[in-house]
Amino acid sequence: MNRKEITLADVKAAKKRIAGIAFKTPLRPSLSLSEKNGKKVYLKLENMQPSGSFKLRGAANAMLSLSEEARQRGVITMSAGNHGKGVAYVASQTGIQAIVCVSEMVPKHKIEAMQKLGTEVIVAGKDQDDATEFALKMAEEKSLTFISAFDDPDVIAGQGTTALEILEENPDIDTLLVQLSGGGLMSGVAVTAKSMIPDIQLIGVTIVKGAAMVESIKAGKIVPVEEVPSVADALQGGLPFDNQYTFDICRQNVDDVIQVPDEQIEKAMAFGFWKERLVLEGAGAITLAPLLFNDLDKLGKNIAAILSGDNVDVNQLMEIALKHQM
């Protein structure tokens, strides 16, 4: 295996590369969560990114790392979610041609959101595996660069800029609450944070059932999981068996994992809306749940929680907010 090592220098280079496309987002103190936990709690507002999530960082770094020639040829990816929106947004800002492949299961409004950015969307196959296969084949045929959603060193370095911003702004942070799914964000955060502050605690936060990375870390190897519907739909999905980067980085660096039941994720979304005045998707709000429902005494005194995205049906958010009045 010809695996590239990802270093803090890569993340610092990514930060320069993506400036002007992805934002340095606010690291906002939460007074109510600070008081509740007897610690200083900060929220990293990645939901404020112009594409609506941190995924823009990785997509931007991968696309801007391409040679001039590769940029001319264009890119292709598979995702109807935040990664697809990230790639489409970078394409709209740079003029790089992008194709996003999605499965037949993807709702029309998600396809239209990417089309509005000027990106070609191809519905290819009945599920994500089919759509990925189609995208990889088309990449080869048309000499396009395939942009992975998470298992790619440039994508990982891009996501790492989230942690770089947090720790440059507040070097006292000793604990990070990070969404854990395919491990792109967590790997980028791990490479960055453990280099800057070796004893920082990295807590992965994810769903209870079908958490592919958690099951794989427990098993010591990549294992398949059953997909169970969750309000944090962005955290669902399996880990491909040919994973090269994120599984190893996560199992070496994640200090603990908190798995959050859907009822608590909904309450975290409601809290985010009522108390922090933020529109958050389930995955975006999930890191608020431990701060609301868990005993975090053993964690450090300065916690930053990443709020990863806003890609929620606003009607659904309103229903959830009305169900959990605060």
Next chain:
Amino acid sequence: MNRKEITLADVKAAKKRIAGIAFKTPLRPSLSLSEKNGKKVYLKLENMQPSGSFKLRGAANAMLSLSEEARQRGVITMSAGNHGKGVAYVASQTGIQAIVCVSEMVPKHKIEAMQKLGTEVIVAGKDQDDATEFALKMAEEKSLTFISAFDDPDVIAGQGTTALEILEENPDIDTLLVQLSGGGLMSGVAVTAKSMIPDIQLIGVTIVKGAAMVESIKAGKIVPVEEVPSVADALQGGLPFDNQYTFDICRQNVDDVIQVPDEQIEKAMAFGFWKERLVLEGAGAITLAPLLFNDLDKLGKNIAAILSGDNVDVNQLMEIALKHQM
């Protein structure tokens, strides 16, 4: 009159002074508003400030400009709105003691929001004039510094940092849509923007009835206005006759004014929620209204609209959003 001139240098000094308390907020491109208007449209997300509005900038600059001795003595102000919250937030972060005076008309939840920040709130008098009189008297008796909500050179320089950030980030901006009420924000923006880009267009956006600054500019002198309820309640209120700064700066620098009826302000709030996924108060969303409802052909090609704050009853926002589905 011993009036201090406010310069770009003051605004630049303010930017350094308030760093770490007020945020550099995102200047986010709005793809839908750009497309609709055939221009590049950017939104300055001041609703993301930790106190919920741009008012934090002015309060922070005024309080951090105090001598060590004055800081020890503490500050006092009159406001149950965004300025009061800004002063209370700065107090909570700096240890400067603050007292906020409010009138009997102020609802309990607004008082509690400031008390939660550790600030003493005194209910003094039946209206804002009474509460101001009380606060000024108490300032003199206890040697506290009175922090004006808008007519103060340090407050104005602080608000100007909003424009400084916008124009440093994107020097192509040729038009600014700015909330216009007491004129603190507009004056700070004017001092900054007209120094940096002399032919920039400053468009004041405000309510239709009871717009004190607009009526005063028309009359060539400060005139009283009748307070008419509006969904943009933060823009209501008269201009004191002893105004020293904002009236002159605004009448010399505001290029045009757009007055927005309440129905359009509500739709702007709904648009902000549905399409931009932001929680905005009426005054915060009002600058979206011209971008949705007016013919802006005569304006420049690169417009930045300030979204000033999020201080809204979330239940009210949900009602408005449901009334205006998008």
